[in-house]
Amino acid sequence: MAQVDLRHWRLGLVGFGNVGQAFGRLLLEAEAELRERHGMTVAIGLLATGPGGTVTAADGAPPGGGIDLRAALRGEIVDERPSGRAGALAAIPDAPIDALVEMSWFDPVAGQPATSHVRAGFARGAHAITTNKGPLAFHGPELRAEATERRLGLRYEATLMACLPVLALRESAVPVGTINAFEATPNSTTSFVLDMMAAGHGRGDAVAEAKRLGIAEADPSFDLDGWDAAVKAAILAQCLLGRDVRLADVERTGLDAVPDGEPAAAAAAGCRVRLVARGSAAGPVRVAPERVPAAGLLGGGQGTSQALAIETGLAGRLEICLVEPRIEQTAYAVLMDLVALNRDVSSGRIRPPQG
Numbered sequence: 001m002a003q004v005d006l007r008h009w010r011l012g013l014v015g016f017g018n019v020g021q022a023f024g025r026l027l028l029e030a031e032a033e034l035r036e037r038h039g040m041t042v043a044i045g046l047l048a049t050g051p052g053g054t055v056t057a058a059d060g061a062p063p064g065g066g067i068d069l070r071a072a073l074r075g076e077i078v079d080e081r082p083s084g085r086a087g088a089l090a091a092i093p094d095a096p097i098d099a100l101v102e103m104s105w106f107d108p109v110a111g112q113p114a115t116s117h118v119r120a121g122f123a124r125g126a127h128a129i130t131t132n133k134g135p136l137a138f139h140g141p142e143l144r145a146e147a148t149e150r151r152l153g154l155r156y157e158a159t160l161m162a163c164l165p166v167l168a169l170r171e172s173a174v175p176v177g178t179i180n181a182f183e184a185t186p187n188s189t190t191s192f193v194l195d196m197m198a199a200g201h202g203r204g205d206a207v208a209e210a211k212r213l214g215i216a217e218a219d220p221s222f223d224l225d226g227w228d229a230a231v232k233a234a235i236l237a238q239c240l241l242g243r244d245v246r247l248a249d250v251e252r253t254g255l256d257a258v259p260d261g262e263p264a265a266a267a268a269a270g271c272r273v274r275l276v277a278r279g280s281a282a283g284p285v286r287v288a289p290e291r292v293p294a295a296g297l298l299g300g301g302q303g304t305s306q307a308l309a310i311e312t313g314l315a316g317r318l319e320i321c322l323v324e325p326r327i328e329q330t331a332y333a334v335l336m337d338l339v340a341l342n343r344d345v346s347s348g349r350i351r352p353p354q355g
């Protein structure tokens with residue numbers, strides 16, 4: 001269906017690594033559908049990368065203009081006067097952008113400089129989409145309040161479970177009434193390692209295989225010790241339960257607590273071991289390994305699959321699962337957020353892009 005009034009979005013991409021480049025490829029692929037189905041055009045007004053420095057669009061990123069995404073994906077967009085990683089923060093105030101997409105490094109101590117990027121975007125009237133868990137895990141409630149006050153959007157679908165629709169579930173499936181509790185398996189790496197252990201591999205071999213396949217980081221302790229799941233549990237509690245829960249508030253137990261023989265013993269009993277995140281309206285928010293039925297939601301997904309169940313006041317129990325997500329599904333979550341921003345402009349909830 002042809003749209004008469006196209007809304008033009010100028011994006012600032014901060015961080016252009018695995019997720020950033022996957023999102024760049026997806027944007028090119030989705031360009032026609034965004035225009036025809038959602039009435040949106042997109043141009044890149046700012047590109048900040050670790051290696052290439054920070055570049056802003058000299059033409060102001062009008063429709064059909066801006067930074068050449070194809071050239072960026074070939075690594076050809078490079079700052080002539082490299083400003084290092086501080087370049088993004090310095091450039092945001094004057095960059096031609098309507099939405100900042102924060103995809104830089106996750107800082108597990110304070111969520112910086114990503115939080116400053118989001119705030120600098122807000123200060124110049126830019127909506128925010130973040131794949132970076134830092135801003136939400138450390139400053140989520142303040143950032144939400146600031147966004148609401150400025151009539152700006154703050155979207156973070158990719159911080160949770162790739163494109164498993166968590167924000168979308170809250171907004172569309174439970175638009176009225178409370179969510180009383182959630183349970184989830186938000187960390188793929190631990191599920192993969194536990195399944196390999198259940199199949200008889202040693203813990204060290206399982207972790208090495210996860211690294212070889214790119215499922216685990218070079219230093220996998222962030223996943224194995226439960227930190228990643230704890231960060232996500234905090235964000236889930238904020239998003240689904242409306243609670244002010246930060247990383248420091250989450251009770252965390254990692255895979256160290258799982259005896260070597262437990263995954264295989266669980267399998268023999270028709271179960272799987274999973275690192276499960278749980279939260280409820282008033283109780284503690286926790287992450288811990290649990291034996292869960294292999295025929296149920298949390299234990300049902302193979303390998304890197306991720307699942308979420310919510311208990312609602314009015315809509316009953318809802319269960320969803322994302323099967324074996326890859327980097328493309330994380331990038332898809334960013335695209336979901338972008339379309340959601342456009343929808344929220346249409347409903348008058350947030351301010352329109354100025355491009």
Ligand SMILES: NC(=O)c1ccc[n+]([C@@H]2O[C@H](COP(=O)([O-])OP(=O)(O)OC[C@H]3O[C@@H](n4cnc5c(N)ncnc54)[C@H](OP(=O)(O)O)[C@@H]3O)[C@@H](O)[C@H]2O)c1
Pocket residue numbers: 014015016017018019020048049050051084085086088102103104105106113131132133158159162326327330
């Ligand atoms: N990969 C996933 O599946 C996934 C899923 C969900 C969420 N996330 C989150 O999404 C974010 C990006 O992940 P990724 O896998 O794409 O990581 P990545 O491949 O390491 O990419 C991050 C990029 O950001 C750059 N960077 C770091 N600080 C910067 C700054 N101040 N200004 C501009 N660029 C900066 C890095 O440059 P250098 O190379 O110089 O460090 C790197 O190119 C992370 O916060 C991650 O936790 C990732």
